[in-house]
Amino acid sequence: MSQFEDFLMDSFEEVQAVEKKLEIGGKKRNMTFKALGANKADAIRKSCRKIKFIKGQKIVETDQDKYLETLIVETTTCPDLKNAELQSNWGVMGAVELLQAMKSKMTDGEYGEWSSVVSEINGYDKGMQELIEEAKN
Template sequence: MNNNFEDFLMDSFEETQETEREITLGGKKKIMKFKPISADLGDKLRKKNRKIKFVKGQRIIETDQDRYISDLIIETTTCPDLKNSELQSSWAVMGAEQLLSAMKSKMKDGEFSDWSTIVSEVNGYDKSVNELVEEAKN
C-alpha cells in the first residue's frame, strides 16, 4: 500500500452526487432524490439533538434519535425538498419538521422505515438508521 499524501489533497476528494431511488410512500411509488450530507453537517445534527444530563455527578449524553433521523431525512432528501414553502403550504404546515410529520401521518410505518434506510445508505452507513437506533438503545 502506497502512503501518498497526494491521495489526501482536496482535489482527490470526489464531490458527492445526488442519487435517485424509487420508494413507496402513501401507498404510491415515487421517484425521490437524495444527496449525502457532509460529516461536518452530521456533527451539527447530532449536537442539535443531544441533551446533557448530570446524574449523581456523572455526565450523561443522550441523543433524541427520532429527531436526529428526521433531521437526517430533511437534509439528505433533495426531491421533494421538504424545506419548500409551497410544498409545506399544500400540507397546511410551516417548516420542514412539521411537513415530515404530516407526511408520516399519511404513510405506513414500513414506508417511513424504508425512507430512513435509504437515507442511511446514501450517507454511507452500512446499517440502516433503525438498526443504529436499536444498537444505541442497548
C-alpha cells in the same frame, strides 16, 4: 501516486445526488437524495443532544428520533421538505413538521424504507457481510 497525493483536495470526489423510486403513501415516487458531509452530520448530531445531570454527573444523550428526522430532511432533496409552498399545502410550518405530516399518511414500512435509503446514502448501511468481506481482503 504517493500516499500524500491520495489526500490532495482534488483527489476527493464531490458527493453526487442519487435518484431512487420509493413507495410513499401507496404510490411509487421519484425522490432525490444527497449525502451529507461529516461536519454537517456532526452539527445535526450535536443539535439533537440532551444534557442531563444525575447525581452530579453529566450525561449526554442523543435523541435518535430527532436525529433521524433531521437527517431525512437534510438528505432528501426531492421532495424539498423545506419548501414553504409544500409545507403550506400540508398545513404545517417547518421541514420536520412536514415530514411528520407525511409520515402520518405512510405505512411504517414506507417510512422505514425512506429512512433506510437515507442511511444508505450517508454510508451507514454497511452490513455485517460487507464488513466480513473487507476484513478478508
